Amino acid sequence: MALRIGIAGIAGRMGQLLAAEVLKTGAALAGGTLRDGGKAAPHGTAVFADIDALFAASDVVIDFTIAATTDAHAAAAARAGKPFILGTTGLTLAQEAGLAEAAKQAPIVYAANFSPGVNLVFALAEKMGAALSGDRYDAEIVEMHHRQKVDAPSGTAVAIGRAVAKGRGTTMEEAGIESGRDGHTGPRKTGAIGFAALRGGQVVGEHTLLFASGTEHIALTHRSFDRAAYAVGAVQAANWAAGKPAGLYDMKDVLGMR
Numbered sequence: 292m293a294l295r296i297g298i299a300g301i302a303g304r305m306g307q308l309l310a311a312e313v314l315k316t317g318a319a320l321a322g323g324t325l326r327d328g329g330k331a332a333p334h335g336t337a338v339f340a341d342i343d344a345l346f347a348a349s350d351v352v353i354d355f356t357i358a359a360t361t362d363a364h365a366a367a368a369a370r371a372g373k374p375f376i377l378g379t380t381g382l383t384l385a386q387e388a389g390l391a392e393a394a395k396q397a398p399i400v401y402a403a404n405f406s407p408g409v410n411l412v413f414a415l416a417e418k419m420g421a422a423l424s425g426d427r428y429d430a431e432i433v434e435m436h437h438r439q440k441v442d443a444p445s446g447t448a449v450a451i452g453r454a455v456a457k458g459r460g461t462t463m464e465e466a467g468i469e470s471g472r473d474g475h476t477g478p479r480k481t482g483a484i485g486f487a488a489l490r491g492g493q494v495v496g497e498h499t500l501l502f503a504s505g506t507e508h509i510a511l512t513h514r515s516f517d518r519a520a521y522a523v524g525a526v527q528a529a530n531w532a533a534g535k536p537a538g539l540y541d542m543k544d545v546l547g548m549r
């Protein structure tokens with residue numbers, strides 16, 4: 292029997308693409324949820340009243356919605372003991388800790404970015420962080436997204452920052468975070484990781500990791516032109532997670548990049 296995949300927030304920008312990708316791969320589209328039942332679901336699919344009902348009708352649920360729903364959706368995954376693929380960004384550290392707790396009861400794949408290219412950027416960022424020490428090279432991450440995006444810096448930017456810190460044998464919190472500088476900020480803290488977020492137009496997603504020393508700049512840029520790459524990766528993750536034991540995974544596990 293085909294894997295039944297449910298989509299939380301099925302009418303969203305990503306929700307609609309995810310539904311189309313599920314159908315393209317030959318899996319069964321179990322249906323989805325809508326916020327307040329506001330819009331019609333794409334592909335004439337079933338709309339469920341709440342996340343528990345969606346899990347009951349699905350073998351795997353994919354969620355690209357908003358961070359305010361994550362605690363409840365992860366708890367529903369734990370209750371159902373079914374795989375949960377989470378692409379929603381803007382989670383707090385406490386929400387991420389809650390996710391790890393829920394992952395004791397269900398396989399959860401959580402990734403700030405499901406595109407293969409960006410996951411390679413994460414790996415390269417870690418290597419660059421290891422090679423370019425924080426006392427000589429200032430790491431700055433600049434991202435740009437469409438005008439509708441509600442969280443900043445992007446989840447991908449945060450994940451790149453975490454990778455740099457990991458390469459430097461520390462955490463971002465320990466290294467220091469300088470985000471959205473404005474006004475009298477004082478000089479840059481040595482070793483801190485800087486973030487700047489631009490918003491405008493319909494930019495799908497652009498990220499640049501810059502290392503700046505007194506004598507040179509090294510930059511790594513990724514540009515997304517089509518959200519389909521995220522949908523393809525998330526549906527790949529859904530198929531991968533089916534039958535996996537409970538645990539917290541990310542796209543590196545799915546892509547075999549560990």
Ligand SMILES: NC(=O)C1=CN([C@@H]2O[C@H](COP(=O)(O)OP(=O)(O)OC[C@H]3O[C@@H](n4cnc5c(N)ncnc54)[C@H](OP(=O)(O)O)[C@@H]3O)[C@@H](O)[C@H]2O)C=CC1
Pocket residue numbers: 299300301302303304305306324325326327329330355356357358360377378379380381402403404405406446521
């Ligand atoms: N990890 C990755 O690879 C990627 C992650 N993202 C992330 O995915 C998320 C969604 O992005 P995007 O699709 O552009 O945003 P949209 O605003 O287009 O979609 C979000 C959808 O979630 C719906 N929603 C909100 N609350 C609920 C709820 N309680 N139950 C069900 N549905 C709900 C919204 O409904 P309504 O329209 O009524 O508000 C909306 O349709 C963001 O966090 C974004 O950063 C995006 C791309 C790639």
Ligand SMILES: O=C(O)C1=N[C@H](C(=O)O)C[C@H](O)C1
Pocket residue numbers: 380381403404436440444445446447448495496497
């Ligand atoms: O909201 C978006 O659009 C995107 N969100 C993700 C993020 O915050 O990193 C991934 C991608 O950049 C698009």
